[in-house]
Amino acid sequence: MGFLERLKDGLSKTRRNFTDRIEELVGMSAKVDEDFLEELEMILLSGDVGVKTTEKLIDAVRQAAKKKEIEGTEQVMPFLKKYIAEMLQDEGQRTRIGAKPTVILVVGVNGVGKTTTIGKLANYFHLFKYKVMLAAGDTFRAAAAEQLQIWGERAGCEVIRHEEGADPAAVVFDAVKAAIARNVDVLFIDTAGRLHNKTNLMNELEKVHRIIKREIPEAPHETFLVLDATTGQNAINQAKVFMETANVTGVVLTKLDGTAKGGVVIAIKEELGLPVKWIGVGEGIMDFRPFEADKFVDALFDGDK
Template identity: 75%
Template sequence: MSFFEKLKEGLSKTRKNFTEKIENLVGMSTEIDEEFLEELEMLLIAGDVGLKTTDRIITAVKEAARNRTIKNPADVLPFLKNYVADILRDDKQRMRLSGSPSVVLVVGVNGVGKTTTIGKLGNYYKLFGYKVMLAAGDTFRAGAAEQLKIWGQRAEAEVIAHEEGSDPAAVVFDALKAARARKTDLLFIDTAGRLHNKANLMKELDKIHRVIQREIPDAPHETLLVLDATTGQNAITQAKIFMETSNVTGVVLTKLDGTAKGGVVIAIKEELGLSVKWIGIGEGMFDFRPFDPDNFVEALFNK
């Protein structure tokens, strides 16, 4: 199966929950009236597109109906497809990897897929000829470093790890030194998703940040926030918390396979102004790609 076919399969629940319901509404409606717009609004909200974005889309549909760009309900779906594609396309999607090494900090709450993402990213860049290193900055959870080491073996990347319970900032410090000494191109730093409370988590990230910047002033070159698509609007709430304390440069949206809440991609871009840079559509090494808005919209709107 190609990645696109997998993406389509992964998005099938979202398509059922979102596109097909809009199709049904369109099929039952004869004109774009108040009732139609109200139903459409409800479907967009239920599709995890987000309140603000839904508002904007409804306003745009009204406007297009008024100036006769769209004339009947059947025109709404192609209009939506273009509108969503326009929201998702942006020029900040590329990774900024200008350092030697380039440092990529990976953050997010527990269980969203940070460690898996680092393994996949490491493998992705290794295939493109980069020399990759992984840092086990999650010293909090039992087995976290071991999990990263397994991914390191798969991606043929060196893993820098200390003992469980040790200071993550010290791991990061060692990793930065090692990356420089070995002329590594790319250093990915894993972090703990669960500390005793939010304040602790943020304090730890802050400390890691300071260590990185002391060694490499323009690093981290990327701070990727990992969000789990299955959590829908919760992901938006999580993102806001991380954005308060970290300079998040992009999102990795995981678990797009099998969720009905894929519409959250739109809310991430439109309500948070964050670019989704990567998507995960499975647990495997290759179930992972740079986010391609046109492909995504194609997979979401076409059966």
């Protein structure tokens, strides 16, 4: 099964909760009137598209109907597909590997699949012949370094780690030095994910940034925020905290295959102004790819065709 087929399969729950329900509504309504728009609004909200984004989509449909760009309800789905695809397009979606080493900081709360994401990213770039190194900067969570070590071995990458409870900044310092000395292409840095004390998180991330910039002034080149798609709008709230504490450049969305809340992809882009850079649609090491707006929208709207 190719990735597009896995994406279609992975989005099946979201499709049932989102586009399938819109199709049912279209089948029961002849006119794009306020009753139709009210029902459409409820579907979008239940699909975790978010209040702000839902309002924008409803207004776009309303205006298109007024201008006769939409003349019947059967034209609503093609309109939404095109409109959402345009919303999701972002020039910053591609992860560019340029400077040597390219330093990518990975942040997010525990439980979202952060360490697994780093392992899959490492494997992806290793397959494209990049020399990859991992830094086990989450010294707070028990066995985080061991988990990253296993992923590093699986992906054929060296892992820089210290003992549990060590200073994360010391791990990062050693990793950056090693990456420079060993001519590494990409250095992924794992970080602690606790959110119960935002001040601690902010201080720790600031310290990590200082350590990195002392050695490579333009780094980190990217900061990926890992979010769990199954949490829906709660992922937006998590993102807002990390946007305050880290210079987030893009989102990695995991567990899209296990949720009916995949509409959160649209909310992330529209409400946070962040590009979705990578998505995970399964447990396998290959069920992970760069996000492509057109393919995502095709899978969401035409998955069963």
